[in-house]
Amino acid sequence: PDSPNGICGANADTIVTRNFLRAVSAGSGCYIHIVENTARNLKNTALAKGELKGLRALDRLCDLLDIDGSDAYDKAVKVADAVLDDLYKPDFEKMVLTEKIAYAPRYKRWQELGILPRGAKSEVFKGVVKCSTNLNSDPVDMLVDCLRLGISTGVYGLTLTNLLNDVLLGEPEIRMAPVGLRVIDPDYINIMITGHQHSMFVHLQDRLTQPDAVEMAKSAGAKGFKLIGCTCVGQDLQLRGAHYTDIFDGHAGNNYTSEAILATGAIDAVLSEFNCTLPGIEPICDELKIKQICLDSVAKKANAELKEFVFENRERISDEIVSEIVDAYKARRGSVPMNLLPDHGNDNTLTGVSEVSLKAFLGDTWQPLIDLIAGGMIKGVAGVVGCSNLTAGGHDVLTVELTKELIAKDILVLTAGCSSGGIENCGLMTPEAAELAGPKLKAVCKQLGI
Ligand code: SF4
The missing domain is CATH 3.40.50.2030 (Rossmann fold)
Incomplete structure (x- = not known):
C-alpha cells in the first residue's frame, strides 16, 4: 500500500483482522440461524405430535445431553429447548451443551485458553459490533473472538444441526x-x-x-x-x-x-x-x-x-x-427446450455415511478401521470438505484432483458439502474408483466392495 495506515490510523493487521472477524461473524450467523430453525422445527413437530423418524437418534442425543422425558415427544421438546436456551444465552453466560458435545480433551484446552463460547447469537452480535468503524483495533482480541465463533459454529451450527436432523428426518443408512x-x-x-x-x-x-x-x-x-x-x-x-x-x-x-x-x-x-x-x-x-x-x-x-x-x-x-x-x-412444458444429460453422473455412489452408520458397517466397533491404519493398509484419513471453489483451475477441479492424489497415496478421503457433490459426480465414490487408489487402499476397497 502507498501508506502503512488507513486514514483513521488503522494498520494492515487491524484492517485484515477486522474484515476477517466480519466474515467469521457473518458465517457463524448463517449456521446458527440453521440450528435455531432446526431446533424450532423439531420442537414444533414434537408439540404437534408429528412424525419423528429417528427415535434411536433421539435416545442417543438424550443420553449425550443428560435429558430424560416421559415419551419421545417430551424428550424431543426438551432437547430442542436445551439447544435454543444455549443459543439465546447472553454475552456474559457460557453455553452448557458445548462440554457435552465436544471432544473432551479439546474442550479442556478451550477452557484453559478461555475461549469457550457464550450464547451463540450474542457471539455473532459482538463480532459484528467489534469490527465496525473505529471500534476494536486489537488483532489478537479479534482473532480470539473468531476462535469462539468457530467453536459455537462447529458444535451447534454443524454437529447439533445434524443430530437434530437425525431425529426429525431419519438417520443416514449406507x-x-x-x-x-x-x-x-x-x-x-x-x-x-x-x-x-x-x-x-x-x-x-x-x-x-x-x-x-x-x-x-x-x-x-x-x-x-x-x-x-x-x-x-x-x-x-x-x-x-x-x-x-x-x-x-x-x-x-x-x-x-x-x-x-x-x-x-x-x-x-x-x-x-x-x-x-x-x-x-x-x-x-x-x-x-x-x-x-x-x-x-x-x-x-x-x-x-x-x-x-x-x-x-x-x-x-x-x-x-x-x-x-x-x-x-x-x-x-412444451414451450422450453429439453437438454437432458442421461449419461451424466453414475448410479452407484456410496452414501449414507455417518458416525453411527459407519460404525455399524464395521461391526459396531472402530477396531477394523484402527487396525487398517495401524497396519499401514490405510495411511490415514483426510477431509476434503465444504464449498467447491472456482478459483483453483475451475469448478470442482481442485477437490477432484486432490482426492485422486490422496487415494492414490492410500489415504482414505472423507468428504461433505458441495465438495462431495463434485467428487461423487466424477465417480470417486463408486466401487470402480478403487482402481484409482493406491495398492493397499485398493485391496481394502475390493475386499469390502466399496
Ligand atoms: S457447501 Fe455448497 S451449499 Fe453449502 S455453503 Fe458451500 S457452496 Fe453453499
Whole structure:
C-alpha cells in the first residue's frame, strides 16, 4: 500500500483482522440461524405430535445431553429447548451443551485458553459490533473472538444441526444411490431444492406424495412429483435418502452445477431456503419459465416469490406450493427446450455415511478401521470438505484432483458439502474408483466392495 495506515490510523493487521472477524461473524450467523430453525422445527413437530423418524437418534442425543422425558415427544421438546436456551444465552453466560458435545480433551484446552463460547447469537452480535468503524483495533482480541465463533459454529451450527436432523428426518443408512443430471426424469414435475435447512421441507415432502397431490400432477400430464437435490440440502436428503425413495430422485449436483441442472429444461421449480442459491440462476429461471419460491427471507432471490415457512401454516404453504408448481409445469412444458444429460453422473455412489452408520458397517466397533491404519493398509484419513471453489483451475477441479492424489497415496478421503457433490459426480465414490487408489487402499476397497 502507498501508506502503512488507513486514514483513521488503522494498520494492515487491524484492517485484515477486522474484515476477517466480519466474515467469521457473518458465517457463524448463517449456521446458527440453521440450528435455531432446526431446533424450532423439531420442537414444533414434537408439540404437534408429528412424525419423528429417528427415535434411536433421539435416545442417543438424550443420553449425550443428560435429558430424560416421559415419551419421545417430551424428550424431543426438551432437547430442542436445551439447544435454543444455549443459543439465546447472553454475552456474559457460557453455553452448557458445548462440554457435552465436544471432544473432551479439546474442550479442556478451550477452557484453559478461555475461549469457550457464550450464547451463540450474542457471539455473532459482538463480532459484528467489534469490527465496525473505529471500534476494536486489537488483532489478537479479534482473532480470539473468531476462535469462539468457530467453536459455537462447529458444535451447534454443524454437529447439533445434524443430530437434530437425525431425529426429525431419519438417520443416514449406507447404500448406493444415483447422482448427477441423470437423476432428472422429465416425466415428473421436478422441483430442485437448494439450501441447508432440510427440516423446512418435511411437510411438503409428504404432501407431494399424497394421492390428491399426485392426481393434480397427473391431470397436468406428469406422473407425479420429484425432488431433485442440489447444494447442501440435496446432499443431506441423499444421505437420508433411504427414508425418501418415493419422492427424492437423487442428488444432481452442487452449487455451480445448479445452472446446468436448470439448463436441462426439465426442472419446473426451484425451492430455496438458504445458501447456496446462486443469483446466476435467476436469468435462467426467467428464460426457462421456472418458478422460484423462497421459504426463508434470508435467501430471498430478487425475482422469486417469498413464502416464508411458518410451522403453524405448513399445510396452507404446502398446498399453495403444490398448486403454483403444477401451474408452472403446465405453462412451461412444451414451450422450453429439453437438454437432458442421461449419461451424466453414475448410479452407484456410496452414501449414507455417518458416525453411527459407519460404525455399524464395521461391526459396531472402530477396531477394523484402527487396525487398517495401524497396519499401514490405510495411511490415514483426510477431509476434503465444504464449498467447491472456482478459483483453483475451475469448478470442482481442485477437490477432484486432490482426492485422486490422496487415494492414490492410500489415504482414505472423507468428504461433505458441495465438495462431495463434485467428487461423487466424477465417480470417486463408486466401487470402480478403487482402481484409482493406491495398492493397499485398493485391496481394502475390493475386499469390502466399496
Ligand atoms: S457447501 Fe458451500 S457452496 Fe455448497 S451449499 Fe453449502 S455453503 Fe453453499
